[in-house]
Amino acid sequence: MPRHFGAVPGVVPGMAFVNRQELRDAGVHLPTQAGISGSASEGADSIVLSGGYEDDRDEGDVILYTGEGGRDPLTGHQVKPQQLVRGNLALAISHRDGLPLRVTRGHRHSSQFSPQSGYQYAGLYRVDDHWREVGRSGFLIWRFRLTRLENQDAHHAGADPQHPDSQHPERRPTLVQRIVRDTATARAVKALYDHRCQVCGERLETPAGAYAEAAHIRPLGAPHHGPDVAGNILCLCPNHHVLFDFGAFSVGDDLRLLGLPGRLHVHPQHAVDREHLAYHRRHYALQAGLEWGCSVPLT
Amino acid sequence: MPRHFGAVPGVVPGMAFVNRQELRDAGVHLPTQAGISGSASEGADSIVLSGGYEDDRDEGDVILYTGEGGRDPLTGHQVKPQQLVRGNLALAISHRDGLPLRVTRGHRHSSQFSPQSGYQYAGLYRVDDHWREVGRSGFLIWRFRLTRLENQDAHHAGADPQHPDSQHPERRPTLVQRIVRDTATARAVKALYDHRCQVCGERLETPAGAYAEAAHIRPLGAPHHGPDVAGNILCLCPNHHVLFDFGAFSVGDDLRLLGLPGRLHVHPQHAVDREHLAYHRRHYALQAGLEWGCSVPLT
Numbered sequence: 209m210p211r212h213f214g215a216v217p218g219v220v221p222g223m224a225f226v227n228r229q230e231l232r233d234a235g236v237h238l239p240t241q242a243g244i245s246g247s248a249s250e251g252a253d254s255i256v257l258s259g260g261y262e263d264d265r266d267e268g269d270v271i272l273y274t275g276e277g278g279r280d281p282l283t284g285h286q287v288k289p290q291q292l293v294r295g296n297l298a299l300a301i302s303h304r305d306g307l308p309l310r311v312t313r314g315h316r317h318s319s320q321f322s323p324q325s326g327y328q329y330a331g332l333y334r335v336d337d338h339w340r341e342v343g344r345s346g347f348l349i350w351r352f353r354l355t356r357l358e359n360q361d362a363h364h365a366g367a368d369p370q371h372p373d374s375q376h377p378e379r380r381p382t383l384v385q386r387i388v389r390d391t392a393t394a395r396a397v398k399a400l401y402d403h404r405c406q407v408c409g410e411r412l413e414t415p416a417g418a419y420a421e422a423a424h425i426r427p428l429g430a431p432h433h434g435p436d437v438a439g440n441i442l443c444l445c446p447n448h449h450v451l452f453d454f455g456a457f458s459v460g461d462d463l464r465l466l467g468l469p470g471r472l473h474v475h476p477q478h479a480v481d482r483e484h485l486a487y488h489r490r491h492y493a494l495q496a497g498l499e500w501g502c503s504v505p506l507t
Numbered sequence: 508m509p510r511h512f513g514a515v516p517g518v519v520p521g522m523a524f525v526n527r528q529e530l531r532d533a534g535v536h537l538p539t540q541a542g543i544s545g546s547a548s549e550g551a552d553s554i555v556l557s558g559g560y561e562d563d564r565d566e567g568d569v570i571l572y573t574g575e576g577g578r579d580p581l582t583g584h585q586v587k588p589q590q591l592v593r594g595n596l597a598l599a600i601s602h603r604d605g606l607p608l609r610v611t612r613g614h615r616h617s618s619q620f621s622p623q624s625g626y627q628y629a630g631l632y633r634v635d636d637h638w639r640e641v642g643r644s645g646f647l648i649w650r651f652r653l654t655r656l657e658n659q660d661a662h663h664a665g666a667d668p669q670h671p672d673s674q675h676p677e678r679r680p681t682l683v684q685r686i687v688r689d690t691a692t693a694r695a696v697k698a699l700y701d702h703r704c705q706v707c708g709e710r711l712e713t714p715a716g717a718y719a720e721a722a723h724i725r726p727l728g729a730p731h732h733g734p735d736v737a738g739n740i741l742c743l744c745p746n747h748h749v750l751f752d753f754g755a756f757s758v759g760d761d762l763r764l765l766g767l768p769g770r771l772h773v774h775p776q777h778a779v780d781r782e783h784l785a786y787h788r789r790h791y792a793l794q795a796g797l798e799w800g801c802s803v804p805l806t
Contacts, residue, residue: 304715304716414749446748451713
């Protein structure tokens, strides 16, 4: 049976479950132990927040979720780095593919949204970012930012059992594949490069003019709080923007590319902030290994 | 003075204006005649819906807006094709760059959202698609789909006059540059090509696995209502996805690329629907001129 992504017919946000077996029987979360339900080929379909991770943060509609692995099974302490494998890789694939993720909170998860006892289904979220950082333990952990999908009241969730996909975001008529929202600063950076990619020099020509994307080196918004200033923005083609956001390459302080051959092309009037480059190396770069990130102080 | 994009401090959605001069004085819409305020270099910052276009459609949060040009100034009838220049090009640039657009309705605009008299500011929208089609007149027109931005109640709009950008979408902490939401069908198409672009063969390698995008040939949702089936999906790299969505190239019935050299690579198990290709040529393709679109019957 293929893995089921999205809402379970009849299960509405707020619904309570006594234990993990009930969650399994309802089809919400099949593993009775693991917090992440998913596979490295299909992506993750569900998680249960059980309070095991010291670095989790839960603001209701936005959840910072810590990946799995590297913990001592007896003490629960992080004793080695987490890797981008199994459940963590599954969540990364859900990010890449924009898959909906069922989220359930357990009573041991410490947040104002947690139930007093048992488990409570919270609804569908999407994974809209993932990166690595050093957790309180001193070991690398993987973080996933989950954002709650809109329009999932009880009415929607149970409305159409014939079409369990009916509340998936891709079914909404206003689906937008690509939302690029530029500030004046972002536009200025792109103009400086005449919409040429700082990595490959590509300039996409469209009937609406040249197209490039403003890539924030240290991402905007919580938890990164990167500033929307020129020193934190690169002008990239969409391909290199994806590769950069996913950590397939990064940039050294000397502007050499890490993970790709070559150097970042930088205009004399564009002061790329080395601290933000270091932030990106620490949190997103993967392929060249730990030496990219951990030889510099952590902030 | 640079063109002002976004909310005008003190002007909240629902606010009424007696005439175009008042709209100008308030800084909402500077031209007193033209429906589109913008330039072909900066983008469009504001439009006024005045009911001049027979093909406009207004559903409140989603507006199908017709571009300007080609009308007889005396009769108001469309007498020649519209071109992607001036205000139309400005709106296309707002689409490309994700700029916020102020929208005002006049009393002659026929919709249930129009004021009884004068003008009423409707709020900020984004241009999330643009394409061409043959209007009721038989001449080509440009269409723009405008979607109302969220979170602009009166409180937000007037809350922070020191930061007129404070309600722009890019200021919201949950800014997401790229939202890709795949259905199972989209994932299957991408798997069929092993995430290689059907145009260039590129396969983007990321730590989360290969990355490609599912491009709908005939777009999903109103007003296109393209189906989410394999025959309507191409597996493209982000660069070619942007170029395709913006009509920089299209695909002929013989799978030859139009606007780019070469042919679309198609897997034997992938039946690309020729009707959807024709729809894309008609509505999005531009560079090769009208012969792409108008030699086939219109639907």
